[in-house]
Amino acid sequence: MAEFNTHILVCGGTGCKASQSDLLKANLNARIAEHGLQDQVQVLHTGCFGFCEKGPIVKIQPDNTFYVSVEPKDANEIVDEHLVKGRKVERLLYKDPKTKEKVGDSKHMDFYKKQVRIALRNCGFINPENIDEYIGHDGYAALGKCLEIYRPAEVIDLIKKSSLRGRGGGGFPTGLKWEITHNVAGDEKYVVCNADEGDPGAFMDRSILEGDPHTVIEAMAICGYCIGASKGLVYIRAEYPLAIKRLKTALTQAREYGLLGTEILGSDFSFEIEIRYGAGAFVCGEETALIHSMEGKRGEPTFKPPFPSESGYMGKPTNVNNVETFANIPPIINKGPEWFSSIGTEKSKGTKVFALAGKINNVGLIEVPMGTTLREVIYDIGGGIKDGKKFKAVQTGGPSGGCLTTAFLDTPIDYDNLIAAGSMMGSGGMIVMDEDDCMVSIAKFYLEFTLDESCGKCTPCRIGNKRLHEILVKITEGKGNREDIDKLRMLSHVIKDSSLCGLGQTSPNPVLSTLDNFLNEYEAHVDHKSCPAGQCKALMQYVIDEEKCTGCTLCFRNCPVGAISGEKRSPHYIDQKLCIKCGVCFEKCKFDAISIV
Template identity: 65%
Template sequence: MANYKQFILVCGGTGCVSSGSGDIIDKFNEVLEKKDLKDSVQIVRTGCFGFCEQGPIVKFLPDNTFYVKVTENDVENIVEEHVIKGRRVKKLLYEEPENKEKLEESTQMPFYKKQVRMALRNAGAINPEDINEYIANDGYLALGKALKEMSRDEVIENLLESGLRGRGGGGFPSGLKWQFTKKAKGDKKYVVCNADEGDPGAFMDRSVLEGDPHSVIEGMALAGYAVGADEGIVYIRAEYPLAVQRLKTAINDAKEYGFLGENIFGTDFNFDIDIRLGAGAFVCGEETALMHSIEGYRGEPTTKPPFPANSGLWGKPTLINNVETLASVPLITLKGSEWFRKIGTEKSPGTKVFALAGAINNVGLVEVPMGTTLRDIVFEIGGGIRDNKAFKAVQTGGPSGGCIPSEYLDTPIDFDSLSAIGSMMGSGGMIVMDENSCMVDVSKFYLNFTVEESCGKCTPCRIGNVRLLEILERITSGRGTHKDLKSLEDLGSVIKDSSLCGLGQTAPNPILSTYHYFKDEYIAHVDDKSCPAGACKSLVKYLISSEKCIGCTACVRVCPVEAIKGEIKKPHEIDQEKCIKCGACYQTCRFGAISKI
């Protein structure tokens, strides 16, 4: 039996795996074997630590040392210095950007200081493919407590009192949904985990499933017991191969240990889980479309009622919750509703996981108490805007959300506060934009995504959003009119009111919010035929200053269409007819002679 004195935790999330963390683990094993240290040091492949910007990450226990941007070439030095000599490798420690201080532990880092990890409690802390590590961290205690000490109604009542609201975007009270499903009549009931995460830039559910799949399995089993279901299905997109593989491993281990299957914990409760792979259709995140896909039909939504709680999969009562919601349930069951309500706000208790991306220094996955302000997330946890540029807006809620300007940075993050300013929580995507972002172009990006992902079933979404996209394309190419601006508002409102499902109903949100808060940019595109942010290629012009240009010809060499002419050591000129506005010359010039207007 090995007597481990040190544990080396290596990030095994998708981001770090793609950056070579697998090779780092192999190298650690090789070096430890060579130095006869395998019996005293254990390598643990974990899930995502969250700090994606600094990956691959290696963490030592018990001294809590946190190494960032580790490569395979660093491993021998880490073993020699840290494992053998007991000295930290300073060059691999995180450096605070402002004061250049080297921080040794993650608890010292601004990125982690204001986080409270509940759904992500085990991600980056355990091996997600070892059920024993989950059990060692109170895993399946909640299921045992519920089956042995609580009635089905008591489990639901505890969830109701906790105030947990669905983390998939809608924010519907989870306990109420469980209650409806329990009361529904049916000889067969289902529990479905919605893991069809499709928002651009979102990777919350993926990270939970990769880093702590048993928390979701336990949450589903608790739901099955509470509502009277004996079968669960995880609907997950096939583009998440690592999450799928770890989920399969976890389900098999849970069956072997008796946490799934028949007579769980010696009771008469039977529950099993299967996996269904989605083909990546964004609309299948909508619960009725998701169910049709599971049944083998085209993923299209249908009108409600009937709601899934009464008539879901194959016409049977069905409970549908997303990954983050289910991962929170074991904690609430084990620790009680009062404990949960102490975190977050009165109407939005608990925490929320966000995928923080865009023009931000600390890209990554963060989990904060509800009520944390946007300012804290962007400037404290996120480390501010990249390259010291000015903050412009933050998009929350993905294609269904809205863009929030700087005057609302002190808005607390919760379901109601975000709705009040024209955005929404969504599943947790959070894209930060700087001064170089054109808000008209941003709305076009999201609408283009929605048009591509529309199932086409209802006319407002199928036709209306295409018309909106055509209007935005006219505006960003300099052909827009004031009539187009009016049409954006009118048509956007009609689509919101008349589309069949949430995808169509919220599709105009990015347009309506950016038009409301950044109307001057839309007007500049129409009246001045210019893009203030310099992002719309059709409206951008590159000019060479005759005073600053020294005729080095660097711009000439990179221009792909030979649009720049001039003699050596003499000012050059750009042929505007030939210029394709790729920006290569602008990026290459070292003398600031080329301007973008």
């Protein structure tokens, strides 16, 4: 086997692969071969580096050079300059927006400085399709330690002492859930990994499975050992082909190494894992709906109790955790519960992975200690708001969360603080909005998602959310009144109190949080029939300033419906009855003569 002295790590996550990182890798290998360096330099695909805004990413080891926005055509220059001549390609280095200086490695980038990677510890550092690399980073050491040293109850005690809480949204203590399932008698038990990630803008679980699938396999085996289960099931949405491919590869490798199957590592413990596919239903993120889907039934939730720990898959005791929760298990076993619990806040230990998206400069996947403030995430790690715009709100917790204003920027992120602020942690979606976003429209957008994803089983969610949406449509079209605002609030509370599952119980959160924090925007829509952000088309008007208009006819020639009239070199006029508010005139005008009112 060749002894490589240089490794080129190319991001192989879904986002970078969509930006031709496969071709980039091929071009690098071809150029390396031309120079006869194939026995010295190895090019590898890794999982997501997290810095999605600047992908594709290329990292060169051992000097830790970090190249951003690399295109396939840049491969020759990287090989010729960096590998052959020993000179960094300056134009591909990250440019700090504050200092305007080039940064040579990720350790000195603001995006990474405040991050602490536990669940994402191997993503971007190892080849996810090579089990040897995972083993070289303490992989399966935790499983071996559990089977050799600890009894099941002792492992559960370690997880309880770590104070790890479920990362899927509910925040239930993981060790306690394992203990409950362990204590329930059953001739057969199951371990289920919930990889049905459905929040808009969320890609945490997908990235872990793409970049470090073995950590989930190892954790599921540990859970199986603890609760007395011999079978695990990964429920993953079929829209994640790369994650599925790498998970299948990892499962095959684990079986070949004797880390899955019968008598694992010479013990009397046997464990196997199967993959089950979801059709992309958001409601199947709820554990009882997920279980029904795996059983071939409609993905609908049921009343609890009984909880899955007592009666889950096929009526047997079942432990359900999401991908990120499982990814924290091996490090806790290897480094100890005290190490893990030393990170975070009093009631929320460890770190949390967030998918940072929206009107933010550094879109990407981040992992920060619990207790990090929203301000640190948005302005330090996220690099602030795009195009110098003013921050308006951040939506945490996906469609089930709330929109928080500048008043909450110094709120430490943890389960209890976000709930107290009117939002929630959720699975980790975090969408940033700027001054151009209409918060009434934002509430309507999330409710549209809920309507599409509701299973329809219970009346409050099925009908109540439909009525909520109708009122919001009425308001954004300039047909609302003050009574409608009161109806929104009253109906939201009824839906929260009477819906069957978490989807319905949290669906009004975007409405309530925007009512609490942006009531003035609702009042502008109903009282003045205007949208302060200029986003609601029914309330918009494009008007031409006669003093600025030169009569160039550019707007006239581009209007698709003939709503603009006027003579050449004379001020033009927009007929509001004909205008469809497409914005073409606004985009084409070279003299800033057209404005939105």
